[in-house]
Amino acid sequence: MAIAAGITVSLTTRTRRCLSSISGNRIRFSSPITLQSNNLKFAIQSPSFRISMRIEAPEKGSLLNHKERGILHFVKYHGLGNDFILVDNRDTTEPKVTPDQAVKLCDRNFGIGADGVIFAMPGVNGTDYTMRIFNSDGSEPEMCGNGIRCLAKFIADLENSRGKRSFTIHTGAGLIVPEIQDGGKVRVDMGEPILKASDVPTKLPPNRDQSAIKSRLDVDGRAWNVTCVSMGNPHCVTFGTEQSQETKHFTGILCVSPIYWVLIAFPFLLIMRQDLQVDELNLTEIGPKFEHHVMFPARTNTEFVQVFSPTHLKMRVWERGAGETLACGTGACAVVVAAVLEGRAARSCTVDLPGGPLDIEWSEKDSHIYMTGPAEVVFYGSVPL
Numbered sequence: 001m002a003i004a005a006g007i008t009v010s011l012t013t014r015t016r017r018c019l020s021s022i023s024g025n026r027i028r029f030s031s032p033i034t035l036q037s038n039n040l041k042f043a044i045q046s047p048s049f050r051i052s053m054r055i056e057a058p059e060k061g062s063l064l065n066h067k068e069r070g071i072l073h074f075v076k077y078h079g080l081g082n083d084f085i086l087v088d089n090r091d092t093t094e095p096k097v098t099p100d101q102a103v104k105l106c107d108r109n110f111g112i113g114a115d116g117v118i119f120a121m122p123g124v125n126g127t128d129y130t131m132r133i134f135n136s137d138g139s140e141p142e143m144c145g146n147g148i149r150c151l152a153k154f155i156a157d158l159e160n161s162r163g164k165r166s167f168t169i170h171t172g173a174g175l176i177v178p179e180i181q182d183g184g185k186v187r188v189d190m191g192e193p194i195l196k197a198s199d200v201p202t203k204l205p206p207n208r209d210q211s212a213i214k215s216r217l218d219v220d221g222r223a224w225n226v227t228c229v230s231m232g233n234p235h236c237v238t239f240g241t242e243q244s245q246e247t248k249h250f251t252g253i254l255c256v257s258p259i260y261w262v263l264i265a266f267p268f269l270l271i272m273r274q275d276l277q278v279d280e281l282n283l284t285e286i287g288p289k290f291e292h293h294v295m296f297p298a299r300t301n302t303e304f305v306q307v308f309s310p311t312h313l314k315m316r317v318w319e320r321g322a323g324e325t326l327a328c329g330t331g332a333c334a335v336v337v338a339a340v341l342e343g344r345a346a347r348s349c350t351v352d353l354p355g356g357p358l359d360i361e362w363s364e365k366d367s368h369i370y371m372t373g374p375a376e377v378v379f380y381g382s383v384p385l
Contacts, residue, residue, distance in 0.1 A: 090120055099138035129155060187370060224238050304317075347364060
């Protein structure tokens, strides 16, 4: 019996060393096997044999250059576990995949598996490129923070560019400028946050300069404090429920240090705050109730945040159209904006997500948000549509 397999992988130095170590060694198989790929070829002809192997470096972009009809060539990337199927769509302004096809491709059991499909398309109005994205449910968001980092790395690979490089990318959220840094991370100028409630959009009544900041939102019988921010896509950020911060009135003795007790002759307030424990939340249950809440006419992404220090935050996210994901770049940006507005954090923070940390800065100089984080290739592939 002969088995043929086509696989394309990135051959690292470690992989080459591993493959070289087995070349020439005797291995037993019960039947002849033939394996072949673009960059690795060897044949097994008998139950007891020596492997004959040839390792070839794949041509840059060779996989994406194939033009078979009905075949989609792609590269899968991830940004802190938020994973995407990247498609070279530079030759047309129409996506090569429909929303229904995107749903099937993103299926983790019957498809490739991803949080969305991203298209690198021709630029408009003088920009280098255009980004479009379909979520795993087929909906189309304005932009995606982790996705834009993956797109920047994808474009750099398509152009075979090395070192520091920036791009101007047109998105549904406006102009975004990612910059690939020397260390391989991607720093993205995400622009200014949108705080006007009607532009987020949210129906929550404004309570500070036309913004909804630390507003009450009733969800499933509980009152949550939320701040609404748009990074070109809507976000609802919460640090907990109203019950997690209680104000109690006392008159009498107040302990002001472990040593001295002071008699207070007038009433005083004691504020007790218990920070949200994000790991204890059942996001599958509560996330959809925020996403589809009547106060968010375009639905919303929701971030649940725990504060460790003024420069260290932790979040979990329920993404509009994708559910719980390991990371959300625009969400991390919105979290820092909300934390600053609520007086909980400084303008430069590390935000821990389930997939890893992002560095977020809300610049006082230009009011832009700057996000820095990784984007990595997972694998190359092709699939019939």
